[in-house]
Amino acid sequence: MRTDWATLPEAVTKEVADRVGGFHISPAATGDHAEIAATVTGPTGKVFLKAAHSDFGVRSLRFELRVSEAVSGSHSPAVRWHFKAAGWLVVGFEHCDGPHADLSPGSPDLDLLGEALVALGKTQAPDVGLFSPKGRLGFEHPAMDGDNLVHTDLGPANLIVTPDGLRIVDWAMATKAAPWVELAILAQWLIGSGHTPEQAEQWLARFPAWGEVGPDVLDDFAFKNAAKWATKAQPNSPAWMHNLADWTGQWSTYRRTPENT
Known part of the structure; x- marks a missing residue:
């Protein structure tokens, strides 16, 4: 508060x-x-x-x-x-001057985000006692473990388009994990910005880390993440929790459709 x-x-x-x-x-x-x-x-x-x-x-x-x-x-x-x-x-x-990033389909800000993700994908986690994947997300899978720095909250509110490029703010939930975890969490924000689950996955597939993780692992992640937010989205919960329950649920449903995985 x-x-x-x-x-x-x-x-x-x-x-x-x-x-x-x-x-x-x-x-x-x-x-x-x-x-x-x-x-x-x-x-x-x-x-x-x-x-x-x-x-x-x-x-x-x-x-x-x-x-x-x-x-x-x-x-x-x-x-x-x-x-x-x-x-x-x-x-x-x-201080970062500029608007929050627009992650809707076709937005030029997606290219800026892509550049940042490439850099993050090569960034080793600093030795400062970061969250574990389970500690951050509330669920686990062995494939989530890794040595990369993962921001875990790349929603538009934490992405600022400045004259000098994209700035990622609010590192309060930074995690040490496999690089694909950043991309999997990003799926919800792409869907919330207007992408269909299929479009979100097509965009994420440009990053090598996405192709290095098995479909069964992504299925498991999507299901557990959706279940978590569905539990949190109670009648008296804030609107953003209901939004995340909707967006993660869309992705999980998409991944449960056999022809999509």
Whole structure:
């Protein structure tokens, strides 16, 4: 749950002001991993700030900080600074200006995402204690194990098209896994952006990792992922859970059709 900026202790806001030279705050419109998430604008420019106070929030943000510092490459925003004050962990990230990526069929942003996926597919997981596939997704299969860095949440909200190319933000759920796991999770976001399951798989098939995993493994992944979201999508669940239940369910149903596998 997000916390209002006005509730931050003076020790925190003063430290932020000292670092950016006074500031204007624009709260983030999407995402819910951090208690505070906002664009902070000052004379020295913009930073994207995340802050946390609760035990869970601090653990999550500290994890994201460690991963972000370890990830090197042009597709992830840099950590500008971080500090602790009055029980809060505060992190200033490179600000990424631009719209969220459009992943609909035929969008030019898909080419940018493809370039990023090629780079990620070659990125070994840093030695920072990442999630395991089961720890991140709630289910497992031996083929999911691997040594690659996998973001696991490449939805449009975490993809920003900047003048310098695509930036992938929010590494809070980064996982150490086989590279095909990133592609399998991406299927739900492609379907949610207007692709049919067949179109989503055709797009994913351009990456070598997709062809290196057996159809039975993809069947198992699709079924377990759909079952997980179907369980989460209760009447009082937020709309995004129902969306994911729909999109993962579409893919699982497609893969259960014999002529499609």
